[in-house]
Amino acid sequence: MYDLLTNLLGNQIVAYVIAASLPLIFVLTFVLFAVLAERKVSAHMQDRLGPMRVGWHGIIQTLADMLKLLQKEDIVPEGADKTLFNLAPLLTFLGTYAAFAAIPFAGIYVGSSTAIGIYYVTAVSGLVVAGLLLAGWASDNKYSLYGAMRTAAQIVSYEIPTAIAILTMVMVSGTLSLMKISDMQTAHFWNWWILGGPETGIVKFLLIPFMIITFLIYYISSLAEVNRTPFDLPEAESELVSGYHTEYSGMKFAFFFLAEYANMFAVSAIAVTLFLGGFHSPIGYLGHSLGIDWLVPVEQFFWFTFKGTALVFVQMWLRWTLPRVRVDQLMVICWKYLIPYAVVNLIIVGIITLL
Amino acid sequence: MLTEFGKILLFMIIAAAFVPIGLITAKLIRPSRPTKEKNMIYECGEETIGSPWVKFNIRFYVVALIFLIFDVEVVLLFPWALAYKNFGVPGFLVGIVFLIILVLGMAYEWRKGDLDWDRPKPQIPTLTNDSAGFEEKN
Numbered sequence: 001m002y003d004l005l006t007n008l009l010g011n012q013i014v015a016y017v018i019a020a021s022l023p024l025i026f027v028l029t030f031v032l033f034a035v036l037a038e039r040k041v042s043a044h045m046q047d048r049l050g051p052m053r054v055g056w057h058g059i060i061q062t063l064a065d066m067l068k069l070l071q072k073e074d075i076v077p078e079g080a081d082k083t084l085f086n087l088a089p090l091l092t093f094l095g096t097y098a099a100f101a102a103i104p105f106a107g108i109y110v111g112s113s114t115a116i117g118i119y120y121v122t123a124v125s126g127l128v129v130a131g132l133l134l135a136g137w138a139s140d141n142k143y144s145l146y147g148a149m150r151t152a153a154q155i156v157s158y159e160i161p162t163a164i165a166i167l168t169m170v171m172v173s174g175t176l177s178l179m180k181i182s183d184m185q186t187a188h189f190w191n192w193w194i195l196g197g198p199e200t201g202i203v204k205f206l207l208i209p210f211m212i213i214t215f216l217i218y219y220i221s222s223l224a225e226v227n228r229t230p231f232d233l234p235e236a237e238s239e240l241v242s243g244y245h246t247e248y249s250g251m252k253f254a255f256f257f258l259a260e261y262a263n264m265f266a267v268s269a270i271a272v273t274l275f276l277g278g279f280h281s282p283i284g285y286l287g288h289s290l291g292i293d294w295l296v297p298v299e300q301f302f303w304f305t306f307k308g309t310a311l312v313f314v315q316m317w318l319r320w321t322l323p324r325v326r327v328d329q330l331m332v333i334c335w336k337y338l339i340p341y342a343v344v345n346l347i348i349v350g351i352i353t354l355l
Numbered sequence: 356m357l358t359e360f361g362k363i364l365l366f367m368i369i370a371a372a373f374v375p376i377g378l379i380t381a382k383l384i385r386p387s388r389p390t391k392e393k394n395m396i397y398e399c400g401e402e403t404i405g406s407p408w409v410k411f412n413i414r415f416y417v418v419a420l421i422f423l424i425f426d427v428e429v430v431l432l433f434p435w436a437l438a439y440k441n442f443g444v445p446g447f448l449v450g451i452v453f454l455i456i457l458v459l460g461m462a463y464e465w466r467k468g469d470l471d472w473d474r475p476k477p478q479i480p481t482l483t484n485d486s487a488g489f490e491e492k493n
Contacts, residue, residue: 002362012356016357016362016365017365017369020362020365020366020369021369023366024369024370024373069381070380070381070384070385071381071384071385071386072381072385073385073386073387073388073389073393074378074381074382074385074387075389075393075394076394077394077395077396077397078394078395078396079396086378089374090371090374090375093370093373093374094367094370094371094374096370097366097367097369097370097373098363098366098367098370100366101362101363101366101367102363111362111363111366112359112360112362112363112366113359114359114360114363115359119433120363139396139407140396140406140407140408141396141397141398141407142398142403142407142409143397143398144407145407145408149411149415152415152419153414153415153418153419156418156419156422157418157422159422159426160422160425160426160429163426163429164429167429167432167433167436170433170436170437171436171439174437174440175437176433176437241397241399246397247396247397250381250385251377251378251380251381252378254377255374255377255378327472328471328472330472331418331470331471331472332470332471332472335421335461335465335470336465336470339425339461340458343454343458346454347451347454350439350447350450350451351447353440354440354443354444354447
């Protein structure tokens with residue numbers, strides 16, 4: 001992609017900046033539709049209609065909301081630590097967007113094909129916690145600080161089952177590069193890692209149940225990492241008045257919102273890349289059978305977005321299905337169930353790979 | 356030519372530039388009429404009492420400590436997960452011994468009750484026939 005753009009534009013620096021901005025455009029478009037989808041999904045699950053006025057079936061509602069937020073007065077509370085208060089949305093968004101650098105969107109596009117992709121993503125998403133903690137700390141508001149402390153405790157706890165699930169994946173695939181992991185799952189859906197990947201014979205069949213468990217552990221803990229219901233204690237509207245962003249208004253609030261939705265897609269994209277075949281088509285490419293080369297990347301991008309969005313939809317679905325857990329239940333789920341299961345799962349998968 | 360990490364830095368610069376651009380655009384068109392009431396800290400319409408920077412439950416500290424241990428462990432296990440297949444069963448056992456020592460530590464924490472989040476015992480209000488009417492009996 002970098003070479004293609006360099007040839008097209010003739011200037012390397014411009015090409016690099018444009019190539020690195022492409023995920024930003026994708027993220028903004030995704031968030032526009034995801035916010036609307038969230039409202040529509042919740043509405044239809046509760047037998048309502050949701051936003052209907054702005055555009056056909058409220059299709060440009062989010063755009064209108066964004067314009068509204070742009071015009072809103074920015075209120076900084078008196079007691080707040082102003083530097084940190086302003087730094088927090090930046091840090092949160094930076095942590096989220098930096099994770100997109102290693103995610104392969106299609107065979108020809110990955111922001112940075114670094115060899116330690118998945119490791120880097122795990123590390124850099126830690127910046128989000130720092131941003132949220134700063135936001136709560138700097139607001140000088142009790143709700144915000146409680147929300148921030150809960151966020152930190154929650155994300156930090158669920159980081160461990162996520163990391164162990166990823167470790168399990170690294171053990172079977174033997175690489176940290178997300179591009180290589182995607183390419184292992186090429187051809188058809190029975191090559192997805194959730195179905196044992198490209199292994200053959202008895203190993204593949206032994207792997208299937210344990211890979212499904214790994215996927216479930218990853219997915220549950222990623223829900224907690226992006227503060228989605230049932231783990232939305234940090235921003236519990238009914239008890240903490242949105243937690244860490246209680247005091248934020250206008251564009252700063254918009255950036256937190258943007259980061260949150262972008263993060264939802266980022267964790268789903270990682271789940272897709274690790275377990276569900278990445279950008280590869282489950283049923284083969286139309287471009288290959290028709291002999292049209294440029295169609296293949298388009299199809300890959302379509303499949304990647306489709307799978308990622310499907311997982312985001314499940315996140316929304318869960319929000320309107322499950323009630324919020326209590327703090328003690330939250331900790332019990334993580335430390336007494338997910339982590340022991342993840343460790344045992346890792347050992348079993350390790351033994352299977354040695355066969 | 357940028358290295359792969361140079362590209363990551365470029366991503367970070369773009370994100371770090373995008374946020375101020377959004378904020379400055381908003382600053383150009385939004386009103387700014389702060390009043391004392393508006394800048395007060397939100398506490399459901401009440402006057403705020405005391406500072407929010409209060410003492411916190413020690414559990415948060417314990418969770419952070421256990422996290423630190425496990426996170427360092429996972430970081431150490433990543434290179435092992437990449438390389439253990441080259442060394443067969445002995446290579447695998449090295450990692451597992453390391454993991455089991457940590458799991459024993461966690462089992463100890465579990466037994467000591469450090470993984471349990473305390474919750475207050477429910478106090479059930481009861482009715483008494485006092486002249487004061489309702490009263491909570493603890």
